[in-house]
Amino acid sequence: MKRLVSGIKPTGELTLGNYIGAIQQFVKLQDTLEDTEFFIFIADLHAITTPQDKQLLRKRVRDIAAFYIACGLDPHKVTLFVQSEVMEHALLGYIMESTAYIGEMERMIQFKEKKQKEKATGVRTSLLTYPALMAADILLYDANLVPVGEDQRQHLELTRTLAERFNSQYGDTFAVPEGYTPKVGAKIKNLQDPTKKMSKSEAETEKAYILLLDPVAQIKNKIKSAVTDSDTKIYFDEKKKPGISNLLTIYSALTERSIEDIVKQYENETSYASFKQELAEIVGNHIEKIQKRYLELINSKELDEILDKGAETARLYARRKMTKVLSRLGLQRKK
Numbered sequence: 446m447k448r449l450v451s452g453i454k455p456t457g458e459l460t461l462g463n464y465i466g467a468i469q470q471f472v473k474l475q476d477t478l479e480d481t482e483f484f485i486f487i488a489d490l491h492a493i494t495t496p497q498d499k500q501l502l503r504k505r506v507r508d509i510a511a512f513y514i515a516c517g518l519d520p521h522k523v524t525l526f527v528q529s530e531v532m533e534h535a536l537l538g539y540i541m542e543s544t545a546y547i548g549e550m551e552r553m554i555q556f557k558e559k560k561q562k563e564k565a566t567g568v569r570t571s572l573l574t575y576p577a578l579m580a581a582d583i584l585l586y587d588a589n590l591v592p593v594g595e596d597q598r599q600h601l602e603l604t605r606t607l608a609e610r611f612n613s614q615y616g617d618t619f620a621v622p623e624g625y626t627p628k629v630g631a632k633i634k635n636l637q638d639p640t641k642k643m644s645k646s647e648a649e650t651e652k653a654y655i656l657l658l659d660p661v662a663q664i665k666n667k668i669k670s671a672v673t674d675s676d677t678k679i680y681f682d683e684k685k686k687p688g689i690s691n692l693l694t695i696y697s698a699l700t701e702r703s704i705e706d707i708v709k710q711y712e713n714e715t716s717y718a719s720f721k722q723e724l725a726e727i728v729g730n731h732i733e734k735i736q737k738r739y740l741e742l743i744n745s746k747e748l749d750e751i752l753d754k755g756a757e758t759a760r761l762y763a764r765r766k767m768t769k770v771l772s773r774l775g776l777q778r779k780k
């Protein structure tokens with residue numbers, strides 16, 4: 446049996462880009478990877494490496510959990526929990542800080558970039574040491590597989606280094622995790638400037654992105670008013686036709702039809718009108734179903750029951766592991 450571990454940072458509201466690029470991929474993994482246990486957690490301790498509003502943080506943690514389930518993550522197959530509810534993450538995080546060298550942390554590209562952004566409000570120490578906490582998140586569960594995007598690969602490499610260093614200094618304790626690059630979901634582009642990625646924080650207008658919580662009528666309008674070129678032919682060419690190519694990507698991701706097949710359907714059209722109209726319905730209806738389940742969850746006890754149970758299961762693994770780690774270090778009073 447293999448174990449897959451991944452954390453989701455609860456910052457920002459979820460967009461259609463997050464859904465197609467990340468959430469949908471997770472759900473596919475859950476449905477296709479055999480002999481693999483899944484541990485997925487909301488990484489709230491990672492969120493506080495930069496200042497957070499407490500009401501908003503609380504809302505986002507619940508929202509993300511509810512959305513992942515609404516989008517198809519199955520709590521019977523996956524242990525879903527909130528990181529700060531399993532205290533062992535922070536304890537092993539500290540032990541990983543005591544395993545890593547300061548130079549290793551200072552070399553992390555993400556730290557160098559984020560440090561610049563945080564200068565005005567003060568750079569928290571945890572922004573520097575965050576990769577040690579991420580290593581702990583992974584090693585606590587003896588993860589074999591860790592799905593990571595490009596920006597997290599360096600942190601995963603460090604995790605492997607720390608696991609090997611600890612194992613050689615104190616005896617075999619941790620499984621050394623493998624990075625796992627799942628087939629990446631398509632990159633979804635800004636609807637008003639399709640040369641940029643769809644991102645709420647970087648957009649100049651609300652029409653540039655679709656939030657999973659946008660009213661359905663608004664979602665449809667955003668698709669209909671997406672910027673496209675003045676030609677009328679529908680085909681995929683990211684350079685010549687970035688707007689249409691982006692819409693085709695969205696169409697394909699939500700219908701699970703190939704782009705080729707969709708292009709064929711519209712080959713005799715003399716304008717983009719019916720293509721956009723039909724895609725607006727597809728996106729609107731797809732998100733409407735997700736919102737319905739999200740609303741059921743967010744207002745019921747079911748969500749808390751799932752997260753309570755997830756934390757309970759995670760704690761069992763984490764405690765067992767920490768007993769071993771503490772004893773390896775001599776941090777154990779009784780023999």
Ligand code: AMP
Pocket residue numbers: 454457461462463464465466467594630631632633634642643644
């Ligand atoms: P972020 O919201 O940027 O922290 O990203 C969270 C996850 O969503 C990461 O796995 C990203 O790769 C993915 N993601 C965010 N925006 C997009 C987008 N426009 N297209 C595809 N994937 C995205």
Ligand code: TRP
Pocket residue numbers: 450451452453454488491578579582583591592597
């Ligand atoms: N650092 C990851 C991010 O910013 C989130 C994360 C925290 C994570 N702990 C993890 C991912 C452990 C994989 C495994 O997206």
